[in-house]
Amino acid sequence: NAGVTQTPKFRVLKTGQSMTLLCAQDMNHEYMYWYRQDPGMGLRLIHYSVGEGTTAKGEVPDGYNVSRLKKQNFLLGLESAAPSQTSVYFCASSRPGLALYEQYFGPGTRLTVT
Amino acid sequence: GIQVEQSPPDLILQEGANSTLRCNFSDSVNNLQWFHQNPWGQLINLFYIPSGTKQNGRLSATTVATERYSLLYISSSQTTDSGVYFCAVAEGAQKLVFGQGTRLTINP
Numbered sequence: 001n002a003g004v005t006q007t008p009k010f011r012v013l014k015t016g017q018s019m020t021l022l023c024a025q026d027m028n029h030e031y032m033y034w035y036r037q038d039p040g041m042g043l044r045l046i047h048y049s050v051g052e053g054t055t056a057k058g059e060v061p062d063g064y065n066v067s068r069l070k071k072q073n074f075l076l077g078l079e080s081a082a083p084s085q086t087s088v089y090f091c092a093s094s095r096p097g098l099a100l101y102e103q104y105f106g107p108g109t110r111l112t113v114t
Numbered sequence: 115g116i117q118v119e120q121s122p123p124d125l126i127l128q129e130g131a132n133s134t135l136r137c138n139f140s141d142s143v144n145n146l147q148w149f150h151q152n153p154w155g156q157l158i159n160l161f162y163i164p165s166g167t168k169q170n171g172r173l174s175a176t177t178v179a180t181e182r183y184s185l186l187y188i189s190s191s192q193t194t195d196s197g198v199y200f201c202a203v204a205e206g207a208q209k210l211v212f213g214q215g216t217r218l219t220i221n222p
Binding site: 044058090105 | 149202214
């Protein structure tokens with residue numbers, strides 16, 4: 001199993017440009033999450049999804065949109081990128097079961113907005 | 115919301131030393147995870163430990179849920195143990211709240 005994968009690994013955007021980050025998981029997990037990590041800090045939740053077709057806001061949702069059209073994919077969109085969105089973005093997934101809610105993380109996407 | 119505090123913020127040790135990292139949290143949780151973020155930025159799951167004690171090789175963790183803290187022990191440190199260690203907690207399936215991390219540097 002590949003686990004949680006993220007595309008792309010690196011990206012540089014100009015202010016006002018748009019882009020979509022793709023997260024894919026092959027563990028048949030119900031729950032998926034998008035976090036951002038700023039320098040010297042822990043991760044903060046942007047949006048999450050508890051199942052196909054559902055999404056919800058996390059701690060820092062402004063400026064981002066998400067979609068979960070397929071169970072294995074979770075997309076994070078930036079409609080009009082701003083320098084404040086320069087960050088490392090992590091996707092995670094989890095499942096109900098023996099280890100309820102344990103989250104597994106992808107390798108991250110490093111985004112720079114100039 | 116839940117507050118998570120980790121200590122110490124920085125720790126510098128010689129190879130072979132033992133260390134204890136602490137995580138305090140402000141409310142009842144049903145998910146507590148320890149992660150190691152290596153120098154390449156990758157987050158590695160170490161333990162899922164909302165209560166009790168677990169061991170994995172040179173690493174072990176103990177969570178005392180009633181007293182709202184968790185400890186991560188690293189024995190016989192190696193240079194590859196360097197990086198940032200995060201504790202994260204959640205009340206349910208949604209929001210994992212991360213501490214600020216402990217930056218561990220192991221010198222040869």
